[in-house]
Amino acid sequence: MVKLVLVLGDQLSDDIAALKAADKQADVVVMAEVAAEAEYVSHHPKKIAFLFTAMRKFAAQLREKGWEVAYTALDDPENSGSIPGELLRRAEEFEVSSVLATEPGEWRCILALQDTSLDVKLLPDDRFLCSHDEFADWARDRKSLRMEYFYREMRRKTGLLMNGDKPVGGKWNFDHENRKPAKEDLFRKGPLKAQADAVCDEVLELVEERFPNNFGKLRPFYFQTDRAGALLALDHFIEHALPDFGAYQDAMLEGDPYLYHAVIGLYLNIGLLGPLETCQKAEAAYHSGHAPLNSVEGFIRQIIGWREFVRGIYFLEGPDYPRRNALNHQRKLPAFYWGEKTRMNCIAQAVRQTCDLAYAHHIQRLMVTGNFALLAGINPAEVHEWYLAVYADAYEWVEAPNTVGMSQFADGGILSSKPYVSSGAYIDRMSDYCKSCHYKVKDKTGEKACPFNLLYWHFLIRHRERFEGNPRMAQMYRTFDRMDESRRETVLAEAEAFLERLSKGELV
Ligand code: FAD
Numbered sequence: 105m106v107k108l109v110l111v112l113g114d115q116l117s118d119d120i121a122a123l124k125a126a127d128k129q130a131d132v133v134v135m136a137e138v139a140a141e142a143e144y145v146s147h148h149p150k151k152i153a154f155l156f157t158a159m160r161k162f163a164a165q166l167r168e169k170g171w172e173v174a175y176t177a178l179d180d181p182e183n184s185g186s187i188p189g190e191l192l193r194r195a196e197e198f199e200v201s202s203v204l205a206t207e208p209g210e211w212r213c214i215l216a217l218q219d220t221s222l223d224v225k226l227l228p229d230d231r232f233l234c235s236h237d238e239f240a241d242w243a244r245d246r247k248s249l250r251m252e253y254f255y256r257e258m259r260r261k262t263g264l265l266m267n268g269d270k271p272v273g274g275k276w277n278f279d280h281e282n283r284k285p286a287k288e289d290l291f292r293k294g295p296l297k298a299q300a301d302a303v304c305d306e307v308l309e310l311v312e313e314r315f316p317n318n319f320g321k322l323r324p325f326y327f328q329t330d331r332a333g334a335l336l337a338l339d340h341f342i343e344h345a346l347p348d349f350g351a352y353q354d355a356m357l358e359g360d361p362y363l364y365h366a367v368i369g370l371y372l373n374i375g376l377l378g379p380l381e382t383c384q385k386a387e388a389a390y391h392s393g394h395a396p397l398n399s400v401e402g403f404i405r406q407i408i409g410w411r412e413f414v415r416g417i418y419f420l421e422g423p424d425y426p427r428r429n430a431l432n433h434q435r436k437l438p439a440f441y442w443g444e445k446t447r448m449n450c451i452a453q454a455v456r457q458t459c460d461l462a463y464a465h466h467i468q469r470l471m472v473t474g475n476f477a478l479l480a481g482i483n484p485a486e487v488h489e490w491y492l493a494v495y496a497d498a499y500e501w502v503e504a505p506n507t508v509g510m511s512q513f514a515d516g517g518i519l520s521s522k523p524y525v526s527s528g529a530y531i532d533r534m535s536d537y538c539k540s541c542h543y544k545v546k547d548k549t550g551e552k553a554c555p556f557n558l559l560y561w562h563f564l565i566r567h568r569e570r571f572e573g574n575p576r577m578a579q580m581y582r583t584f585d586r587m588d589e590s591r592r593e594t595v596l597a598e599a600e601a602f603l604e605r606l607s608k609g610e611l612v
């Protein structure tokens with residue numbers, strides 16, 4: 105029986121489950137650029153352009169390989185505007201009622217596919233190293249879920265950096281070597297930039313016309329948009345940046361958004377690169393002596409550890425996970441997240457770069473924009489929507505656990521055992537942002553006091569009951585309690601005043 109084979113925009117892999125299970129001679133591949141996906145959050149224009157260009161190129165490659173592809177462009181007058189709508193339209197056109205689909209990476213889409221009148225068979229997405237069942241088995245009966253132990257299982261499973269059943273180098277984790285601040289370096293290469301081609305130009309014009317008001321700059325556009333380009337970008341990273349990836353992973357520099365990061369999340373997440381092949385290339389760089397163990401281990405941990413772990417949690421926890429709000433934070437997301445002026449240089453830098461590039465690295469996301477939102481008590485649903493919209497690599501299965509769980513502690517501690525909060529001192533140590541800031545990072549109180557310093561204590565005190573008993577946080581409460589009373593009162597009063605100005609939309 106002839107079937108439709110659904111390939112979503114983030115399923116652009118030759119070996120995606122639905123294609124593997126389909127019959128090339130008989131079945132029809134359905135791909136569609138639809139308003140429902142392009143508009144459910146206000147995606148960065150670069151993200152939309154990246155996805156549509158990659159989808160068009162992937163469809164062309166499938167046709168070259170002999171597949172029949174029914175492709176709907178966004179501006180097609182027949183476009184129904186949604187994935188279920190396109191499936192229904194194509195089902196009528198080709199007189200079929202069965203659909204093969206690979207499980208989408210978002211509950212919203214899974215539920216929508218299960219809700220159609222068509223007979224949709226959802227296949228597990230086996231591009232990941234850990235299946236839902238495997239993760240559930242691992243998680244079962246554990247008091248708490250910690251990435252480090254899950255990661256060791258993945259090392260054993262993949263054999264990456266293993267000597268028999270022992271980790272290469274005698275340790276699983278070399279992070280203590282990985283916390284260096286970076287210095288200006290004119291010779292840092294940054295990621296490989298692609299030239300736009302005809303397919304890309306056409307999409308750029310479409311995006312410019314359809315999404316003129318979305319936050320973010322569309323041009324210049326130089327993401328890779330097919331597998332060959334993504335492989336070149338990966339090789340470029342391994343050659344030029346991987347050796348220093350570990351040491352400077354947490355560093356931030358004004359004017360250098362990428363440092364030694366790979367900038368491959370966007371390619372991995374739509375299927376242009378596979379996680380195992382990516383890690384195997386990095387491992388080979390260690391064995392050839394090109395890159396040191398602390399870098400290669402750190403890089404591999406991000407992919408087979410964190411990336412798989414957060415996906416496991418997203419699917420284990422269920423569709424309500426992105427809306428959790430364990431700390432009952434209700435403040436609105438400040439307008440400076442969307443590019444309005446702020447005097448906080450660290451935030452201004454991270455947001456400007458996000459606007460220009462649809463990219464910020466992990467520590468900018470976690471310890472600058474995420475840290476501020478958590479300290480200031482911003483509603484995590486709004487924070488989640490922001491991260492899902494503004495980054496080219498953002499898909500809910502990976503973004504929500506990182507934002508709602510890791511960054512905002514809104515899942516109450518499922519993903520991490522303590523909230524990622526810091527005062528300005530951490531940002532000052534890891535970046536050069538504070539040098540040119542309106543605020544003074546060394547000032548703990550007063551007109552120029554760094555807002556992170558004030559809000560840090562405010563956060564700890566307003567959540568004292570929840571966190572005081574946490575052994576990893578007890579020291580901070582002791583430090584606060586040792587301050588003299590008038591200082592404690594001043595800090596909290598100034599933090600309150602800051603939050604009031606923030607809520608009123610005043611320039612802060
Ligand atoms: P590198 O730093 O070079 O790391 C290499 C790869 O490791 C990444 O490409 C990514 O695939 C993987 N990785 C690293 N850290 C994580 C992590 N915490 N979770 C999952 N994978 C990881 N990552 C996304 O892919 N999509 C998101 O939408 C996303 N949202 C985030 C939101 C917040 C609040 C935070 C704190 C982190 C988020 N991350 C997200 C994780 C991480 O910041 C990005 O994966 C990384 O910055 C991508 O840049 P890169 O490719 O240069 O990564």
Ligand code: DLZ
Pocket residue numbers: 111112113114136137138139141142143147151152155187208209210213499500
């Ligand atoms: C993110 C996105 C966007 C912007 N547009 C489309 C689209 O038009 N067609 C499509 O198939 N997929 C798109 N996507 C990716 C989906 O939103 C993604 O498949 C789900 O969020 C599940 O991860």
Ligand code: SF4
Pocket residue numbers: 447448449450451527528529531532537538539541542543544545554555556
């Ligand atoms: Fe950010 Fe505070 Fe440093 Fe300014 S002083 S850049 S607000 S950490």
